[in-house]
Amino acid sequence: MARASVTADQVLVRKLNTSLIMECLRTKGPLSRAALSSATGLNRSTVSSIIHDLLQKNLVREIGVQSSARTGRPGILLELNPEGGCAIGVEIGVNFISALLTDFVARVLWRKRIPTCPEEKQERIIQKAEEIVEEALSIGKAHGLSPLGIGLGVPGLVNIQEGMLVFAPNLRWFNVPLRQMWTQRFEIPVYVENEANAAALGEYYFGNARGIQNLIYLSAGVGLGGGIIIKGRLFRGSNGYAGEIGHMTVDPNGELCGCGKRGCWETMVGPRAIVRRVRRELEKGRESLILSAVGNDLDRIDMNVVVQAAQDGDPVAKSALEEVGVYLGIGISNLVNAFNPEMVVLGGALSLASPFLLPVIEETVRANALPQPREALTITTSAHGADACVMGAVALVLDEILREPMLPML
Numbered sequence: 001m002a003r004a005s006v007t008a009d010q011v012l013v014r015k016l017n018t019s020l021i022m023e024c025l026r027t028k029g030p031l032s033r034a035a036l037s038s039a040t041g042l043n044r045s046t047v048s049s050i051i052h053d054l055l056q057k058n059l060v061r062e063i064g065v066q067s068s069a070r071t072g073r074p075g076i077l078l079e080l081n082p083e084g085g086c087a088i089g090v091e092i093g094v095n096f097i098s099a100l101l102t103d104f105v106a107r108v109l110w111r112k113r114i115p116t117c118p119e120e121k122q123e124r125i126i127q128k129a130e131e132i133v134e135e136a137l138s139i140g141k142a143h144g145l146s147p148l149g150i151g152l153g154v155p156g157l158v159n160i161q162e163g164m165l166v167f168a169p170n171l172r173w174f175n176v177p178l179r180q181m182w183t184q185r186f187e188i189p190v191y192v193e194n195e196a197n198a199a200a201l202g203e204y205y206f207g208n209a210r211g212i213q214n215l216i217y218l219s220a221g222v223g224l225g226g227g228i229i230i231k232g233r234l235f236r237g238s239n240g241y242a243g244e245i246g247h248m249t250v251d252p253n254g255e256l257c258g259c260g261k262r263g264c265w266e267t268m269v270g271p272r273a274i275v276r277r278v279r280r281e282l283e284k285g286r287e288s289l290i291l292s293a294v295g296n297d298l299d300r301i302d303m304n305v306v307v308q309a310a311q312d313g314d315p316v317a318k319s320a321l322e323e324v325g326v327y328l329g330i331g332i333s334n335l336v337n338a339f340n341p342e343m344v345v346l347g348g349a350l351s352l353a354s355p356f357l358l359p360v361i362e363e364t365v366r367a368n369a370l371p372q373p374r375e376a377l378t379i380t381t382s383a384h385g386a387d388a389c390v391m392g393a394v395a396l397v398l399d400e401i402l403r404e405p406m407l408p409m410l
Contacts, residue, residue: 017042018050022059022402025080026105027211030063032075051078059084059104059401080105086145088136089393090129091153091195094118094170094222097129100390101136103145106206106398110139111387122173130185137186148401149189151393152178153198155223160240163192169247169258170222191396195219195389196243196347197234199382200227201399202392203345207383214341218245218332219388220348223258224266227392228339245335246270250327268327271303271349277320278306288316303349310356321356328357329364332379336365340373347382354381 020040025031028039033051037044054060061081084104091098095118101110112132116125133150140147156168163179182190193201200217203209209217209229217227224246228235236242246266247259254263255276267273279298282288289309294300309317332344346354346361362379369377382388 014050017046018054019403021047021050022054022080025060025078026402030077030079032066032077034075036078057084082107083145085148086140086143087148087394087397088133088140088150089153089198089390089395089397090133090150091198091389091393092125092129092155093195093389094155097125097132098386098390099129099132099136100387100394101140102394103143104148104398106391106394109143110136111390112136113386118171122171122176126176126178126181130182133182133186147186147188149191149397150182150186151198151396152182152190152192153195153389153393154178154192155195155221155225157241157244158192158194158197160193160236163190165192166241169260189397189400191393191400193393193396194225194227194243195221195392196225196227197236198227198392198396199347199384199388200229200345200392201234201395202384202388202390203347203382204229204232205395205399206391207345207388208380209343209345212343214339215343215345216332216335216339216341217345217347217382217388218328218350220266220270220346220350222270222272224270226335228341230339245331248331250331265327265331269324269331273327274303274306274320274324274353275301277323278316281316281320286316289314290317303352307353307356310353318356321353322360325357325360326364329361330368332361333365333368333374336369336373336377342376343378343380345380345382347384347388348386351381351385 021036024036024039033047037047058081060078062076063079064077066075066077082103082105087102089100096113096115098113100108102108137147154165154168155170157166159166165173165176165178167174178192179190196217196219199219203217209215213232215229219225226243226245228243247264249263250265250268251263255267256262257264257267278301282298289312290301290305293305306317310321365374384391
């Protein structure tokens with residue numbers, strides 16, 4: 001029993017050391033073995049042994065020789081191998097399905113996005129997503145890349161342990177065992193995550209939040225979700241449901257939300273709230289460029305129309321965006337006071353309107369957040385726009401491999 005315990009401890013230590021080396025190569029590579037030893041604090045024999053295994057698994061490659069300034073001896077540079085495999089990122093949104101195929105260093109090889117209708121049957125939407133995954137797998141195979149896994153972002157509460165979508169308010173889906181379904185179908189690892197959490201991870205790995213250890217990502221689509229990263233790791237709460245900040249009750253007598261409650265924050269600051277504000281003003285007889293843009297059909301107003309009108313100087317559009325900016329700023333002030341993040345990132349539809357929202361948000365946060373938590377705060381927009389969640393879904397796959405690489409037993 002003692003021998004088994006020692007062996008298990010050795011395997012755990014080796015996994016942790018391997019993860020440390022791969023993360024170092026991801027963020028600082030290319031590096032030599034000697035530089036890796038210096039950067040990680042591991043002795044050279046440990047680094048050399050782990051690099052040997054990673055080379056065998058095709059996850060790392062040697063790319064050339066660099067002379068040491070101190071010794072003059074050449075050092076072989078190492079980096080993560082783009083041909084180490086491919087990852088598929090998928091987002092099932094309320095009215096679309098989006099997917100990306102990337103190599104092992106997250107370079108996009110292929111992408112696809114199709115519209116869907118929330119009224120479509122759940123089975124049909126999932127079938128469409130599966131067909132896109134099949135297409136991605138075939139393209140990965142054509143590139144000679146082995147599939148590492150599928151990351152899936154969905155708009156709702158996710159049981160991470162089971163990979164189950166527990167409740168998606170705006171889709172009206174309940175208890176969908178997505179990981180089980182897709183693992184059985186595709187026979188590769190599947191990681192299911194709330195779309196805002198996935199987007200936050202993508203921003204941390206590949207976007208404007210690289211190197212930021214504490215951040216909050218706000219994701220606006222049909223609803224409003226939040227992803228929270230603390231000390232470089234997703235904060236999921238006690239049973240995985242943290243981040244549903246769009247459903248904070250702001251006005252108990254307010255608009256009915258898709259979750260069944262009234263006055264949720266997302267009913268006041270999401271894209272639908274912006275469109276509602278615009279429609280109310282137009283129904284009062286206000287003149288606006290929006291009317292001609294939609295042919296006087298108010299049902300055709302969407303976020304893109306409002307943003308374009310605001311860019312053209314339309315007062316109705318600008319007023320609606322500024323009003324929403326105030327409510328966003330108030331909510332963000334509360335999050336800043338509670339979590340003290342280094343950065344707040346606006347994603348999804350909010351990033352489209354950032355020229356109008358950001359100044360109002362920043363002014364409101366200055367007026368409402370406590371001085372100390374907001375002192376070093378940066379508020380910015382997502383680097384990936386509409387691709388934020390699918391890049392995050394890719395990050396789910398790569399994060400698992402980088403943090404838990406499978407290596408031979410000692």
